[in-house]
Amino acid sequence: xxxxxxxxxxxxxxxxxxxxxxxxxxxxxxxxxxxxxxxxxxxxxxxxxxxxxxxxxxxxxxxxxxxxxxxxxxxxxxxxxxxxxxxxxxxxxxxxxxxxxxxxxxxxxxxxxxxxxxxxxxxxxxxxxxxxxxxxxxxxxxxxxxxxxxxxxxxxxxxxxxxxxxxxxxxxxxxxxxxxxxxxxxxxxxxxxxxxxxxxxxxxxxxxxxxxxxxxxxxxxxxxxxxxxxxxxxxxxxxxxxxxxxxxxxxxxxxxx
Amino acid sequence: xxxxxxxxxxxxxxxxxxxxxxxxxxxxxxxxxxxxxxxxxxxxxxxxxxxxxxxxxxxxxxxxxxxxxxxxxxxxxxxxxxxxxxxxxxxxxxxxxxxxxxxxxxxxxxxxxxxxxxxxxxxxxxxxxxxxxxxxxxxxxxxxxxxxxxxxxxxxxxxxxxxxxxxxxxxxxxxxxxxxxxxxxxxxxxxxxxxxxxxxxxxxxxxxxxxxxxxxxxxxxxxxxxxxxxxxxxxxxxxxxxxxxxxxxxxxxxxxxxxxxxxxxxxxxxxxxxxxxxxxxxxxxxxxxxxxxxxxxxxxxxxxxxxxxxxxxxxxxxxxxxxxxxxxxxxxxxxxxxxxxxxxxxxxxxxxxxxxxxxxxxxxxxxxxxxxxxxxxxxxxxxxxxxxxxxxxxxxxxxxxxxxxxxxxxxxxxxxxxxxxxxxxxxxxxxxxxxxxxxxxxxxxxxxxxxxxxxxxxxxxxxxxxxxxxxxxxxxxxxxxxxxxxxxxxxxxxxxxxxxxxxxxx
Numbered sequence: 001x002x003x004x005x006x007x008x009x010x011x012x013x014x015x016x017x018x019x020x021x022x023x024x025x026x027x028x029x030x031x032x033x034x035x036x037x038x039x040x041x042x043x044x045x046x047x048x049x050x051x052x053x054x055x056x057x058x059x060x061x062x063x064x065x066x067x068x069x070x071x072x073x074x075x076x077x078x079x080x081x082x083x084x085x086x087x088x089x090x091x092x093x094x095x096x097x098x099x100x101x102x103x104x105x106x107x108x109x110x111x112x113x114x115x116x117x118x119x120x121x122x123x124x125x126x127x128x129x130x131x132x133x134x135x136x137x138x139x140x141x142x143x144x145x146x147x148x149x150x151x152x153x154x155x156x157x158x159x160x161x162x163x164x165x166x167x168x169x170x171x172x173x174x175x176x177x178x179x180x181x182x183x184x185x186x187x188x189x190x191x192x193x194x195x196x197x198x199x200x201x202x203x204x205x206x207x208x209x210x211x212x213x214x215x216x217x218x219x220x221x222x223x224x225x226x227x228x229x230x231x232x233x234x235x236x237x238x239x240x241x242x243x244x245x246x247x248x249x250x251x252x253x254x255x256x257x
Numbered sequence: 258x259x260x261x262x263x264x265x266x267x268x269x270x271x272x273x274x275x276x277x278x279x280x281x282x283x284x285x286x287x288x289x290x291x292x293x294x295x296x297x298x299x300x301x302x303x304x305x306x307x308x309x310x311x312x313x314x315x316x317x318x319x320x321x322x323x324x325x326x327x328x329x330x331x332x333x334x335x336x337x338x339x340x341x342x343x344x345x346x347x348x349x350x351x352x353x354x355x356x357x358x359x360x361x362x363x364x365x366x367x368x369x370x371x372x373x374x375x376x377x378x379x380x381x382x383x384x385x386x387x388x389x390x391x392x393x394x395x396x397x398x399x400x401x402x403x404x405x406x407x408x409x410x411x412x413x414x415x416x417x418x419x420x421x422x423x424x425x426x427x428x429x430x431x432x433x434x435x436x437x438x439x440x441x442x443x444x445x446x447x448x449x450x451x452x453x454x455x456x457x458x459x460x461x462x463x464x465x466x467x468x469x470x471x472x473x474x475x476x477x478x479x480x481x482x483x484x485x486x487x488x489x490x491x492x493x494x495x496x497x498x499x500x501x502x503x504x505x506x507x508x509x510x511x512x513x514x515x516x517x518x519x520x521x522x523x524x525x526x527x528x529x530x531x532x533x534x535x536x537x538x539x540x541x542x543x544x545x546x547x548x549x550x551x552x553x554x555x556x557x558x559x560x561x562x563x564x565x566x567x568x569x570x571x572x573x574x575x576x577x578x579x580x581x582x583x584x585x586x587x588x589x590x591x592x593x594x595x596x597x598x599x600x601x602x603x604x605x606x607x608x609x610x611x612x613x614x615x616x617x618x619x620x621x622x623x624x625x626x627x628x629x630x631x632x633x634x635x636x637x638x639x640x641x642x643x644x645x646x647x648x649x650x651x652x653x654x655x656x657x658x659x660x661x662x663x664x665x666x667x668x669x670x671x672x673x674x675x676x677x678x679x680x681x682x683x684x685x686x687x688x689x690x691x692x693x694x695x696x697x698x699x700x701x702x703x704x705x706x707x708x709x710x711x712x713x714x715x716x717x718x719x720x721x722x723x724x725x726x727x728x729x730x731x732x733x734x735x736x737x738x739x740x741x742x743x744x745x746x747x748x749x750x751x752x753x754x755x756x757x758x759x760x761x762x763x
Contacts, residue, residue, distance in 0.1 A: 066697075066737040069670050073763020076669070087606060101672035104760060105625035105637040109664040111763060115625050119606075121613065122623050122639060132613050141605040196736035198702060202763075203736075226763075 033170065038081050038112070041222055045206065054082060055170040056189030056210075057163045062179045063195035063203075068100055070196040072148045073111055074204065075176040076103075077226065079146040080112035082172045086143025088113060089136040091121035091129045095151055096178070103148075111226075117143075130158055133173060137165050146174040153181040163187040201225045266307035270297045280312045284377070321346065325475050330533075331363060336472040338390070340421050345393065347386055349472050356531055360402050368400060384408035386472060387464030391419035391438070409465040413439040420460045426453055438464070481519070481578035483508045490529045490570015494562050497526065497571060501558065502551040504576045509547035512578060518543025519578035524554060527573040536561055538615060541643050542607030543582040549608050556615045610642040619643055627661075631710060633728075633759065634671065666708065666730070668740040668760025675757035678741060682756070685747035688729055692741065694758050699733040706730060707743070724750050730762065738762035 034051030036043050043050040052058060058078060062071035079088050090103065102122060105115045121132055129147060136145045154162065154175075166173050175188070191208035205221040266286035270277045277297035289304045300307070325335045325346050334349035350363065357363035364380050371378045381392035381401040388408035392401045395415045403411040412419060415438050417430040429452070435441050441449070441461060450458050462468035483504040491497060501524065512519060522538045538553045554576075613622045623639035630636045682689040688704035706729035713723075724745040732738045740760040745751035 064735070066733075066735060069668075069737070069761035069763050073669055076763070089609075097673065101670045101760060102639070103625070104633075104667055104669060104671040105627060106662060107664050107667040107669045107762075108625075110669065115627065118625055119610075119642065120623050120625065120639065121617060122621050124617050124621055128617055132617060135612050136609060139605060139609040142609070196738065198732065198734075198736040200732070200738070201736070 055167045059175045059188040059191040061177045065179045067195045071194040074194045075174045076111040079144040083143030088117045089119045089145045091147045094123040097123040148176045151178045151180045159186040266304045269312045271312040337475040385466045386470045388412045395419040426457045483576045485574040492567035505551040506547040512545040517581040518545045518584040521580035523577045523579045525575045526571045529569045529572045541610040669763040671760040675759045678758045680756040701731045702734050703732040
């Protein structure tokens with residue numbers, strides 16, 4: 001009798017251990033690890049905790065060449081959400097500094113960042129930048145790392161390595177990719193496509209969401225007005241998305257202008 | 258002095274008793290008949306086109322100090338000459354000369370290197386500081402090596418001034434008819450002391466080797482230093498790296514017990530053939546953590562490995578904390594101005610900065626700073642993390658928030674330099690209709706502006722082209738937003754206005 005009880009207990013513990021191990025692979029956020037994106041309509045789609053996984057790699061792609069600034073803006077906004085007042089390390093490749101310039105400190109409040117938060121890596125080679133990213137992710141004082149303006153996406157190995165680093169330390173990496181970077185296969189937790197839309201807005205499309213769904217992730221799209229109250233939008237702005245609930249969802253204003 | 262000026266007459270002048278006199282002349286000036294002590298006005302008459310500079314003792318001392326540091330390649334023991342009128346350096350070369358193939362070769366090498374830099378020098382080697390000084394200043398040749406044990410004989414024929422005597426003592430010698438050191442040395446010491454006082458006698462005895470004299474090195478030896486001498490030269494860099502790690506632990510322990518943290522580390526690798534390789538690491542905040550120091554050095558060693566030539570093997574490793582500071586745990590500021598920004602744990606961030614700057618270069622890892630300027634590209638700059646205060650707050654001094662532009666009015670990305678664009682716009686001051694940037698045509702759907710920014714009329718270190726700019730925020734038909742400006746007011750400042758792209762809005 002006691003023997004049986006002991007075996008049952010052992011089984012229970014083993015199953016618990018396995019569950020715990022599995023959870024590490026599954027990338028299911030626990031409630032504390034999810035961070036709201038700052039837009040209610042988007043959060044509603046990010047089940048189960050209505051937020052983005054903190055220990056994950058989040059990829060933001062510009063839809064076209066000219067959309068890079070918007071993609072960076074969205075990326076910086078997410079970084080501000082993640083960092084929650086802690087330091088943000090941002091990095092740019094040398095090529096992107098030449099092409100897009102550098103973040104302008106006086107405009108950082110528009111995306112929710114404060115100048116004092118920012119530590120910038122001003123033009124480095126991609127391998128050096130990836131190394132720096134890993135170093136920064138390991139630093140407890142850093143709230144978020146954002147790599148802006150990579151014309152070239154890190155390859156699958158690098159992406160996997162960064163994902164693992166994020167998961168291990170529970171700190172997010174936001175990767176902003178230019179339109180030229182293309183659709184490389186990645187291990188990102190979420191992947192967003194951003195394009196600039198008229199009337200000072202962004203068109204945001206969620207292309208991929210790992211892990212957390214019972215049902216397959218919807219190809220959701222929104223038109224987001226980050227700086228003012230919802231404005232009337234013509235209906236054809238987000239026409240080709242398949243998600244039934246998100247034909248033209250207006251996000252609430254995140255900042256008062 | 259620049260090389261092209263070396264052959265020109267060049268003099269240093271100084272104020273002396275109400276007139277300007279020459280304090281030093283170069284060879285070319287000497288050839289023209291100028292000499293030290295001449296009135297500058299007379300010299301000007303003789304050589305009208307000479308180059309004149311005022312004597313700056315501080316600069317001279319700094320240059321001499323630099324020289325002393327450089328001379329440490331010959332011996333670690335280099336001291337400044339204490340004689341007021343002398344600009345010499347004293348080197349203790351005991352046990353060093355054989356490394357350069359003997360005293361003669363060492364001096365030849367030294368002189369050749371000085372000459373290559375355009376510096377003439379007189380060198381002398383002798384048993385005592387006093388006799389070497391005498392030979393260098395009063396000797397018959399510009400390179401003298403007194404045979405060992407005969408330094409005293411060599412100075413006997415020199416005038417008494419060679420003994421580093423003060424002015425009045427020299428005068429007294431002249432009046433007494435003592436025209437050489439030998440004459441002075443022949444007197445009994447007691448009567449000399451009665452006549453001259455104790456100081457000249459001490460100088461005499463020092464020159465003759467009868468009294469001791471110490472040499473004070475002018476480059477202070479670093480307090481925190483770890484040296485590793487190896488019996489066998491090592492060529493593998495990873496072995497060096499692991500040795501460095503151990504040395505870091507020792508150094509960190511030394512620093513810790515003194516309550517200090519290193520802000521600069523110097524590692525000098527000396528090869529068996531006496532070639533040296535040095536690397537130095539700067540730290541954002543003083544640190545006495547062995548692991549952190551070792552990681553920084555490892556990064557630098559790794560980078561050095563490309564250009565590293567171990568040759569016949571590294572024999573000596575010397576790790577020094579050449580700059581240190583008290584390790585203080587700063588108090589968190591009560592207010593930081595912005596409610597959301599949490600004060601970062603300084604030490605943690607500093608160690609990250611060190612590692613990043615160590616690999617990427619100190620100019621690459623930067624923090625934004627704001628300057629009090631309304632010219633957009635001057636209002637914001639980036640400063641290396643090692644130069645900027647860690648809290649990031651002190652740079653706001655003198656910047657009023659009232660004049661700061663609304664964040665929405667400024668682009669998130671600003672180009673490194675404004676790029677010219679072709680614009681179709683209403684003349685003279687209308688908003689643009691369409692523009693071409695990087696060969697892409699953008700149709701303007703909306704435009705807001707102008708925001709007029711006038712040039713800074715006051716004298717400023719940062720001058721720009723000094724035309725008025727009219728900035729427009731424009732949105733093209735795709736929704737991409739740009740910040741463009743018209744350079745110059747049409748008709749008033751320029752006949753043909755030009756347009757520039759300056760940034761992108763998110």
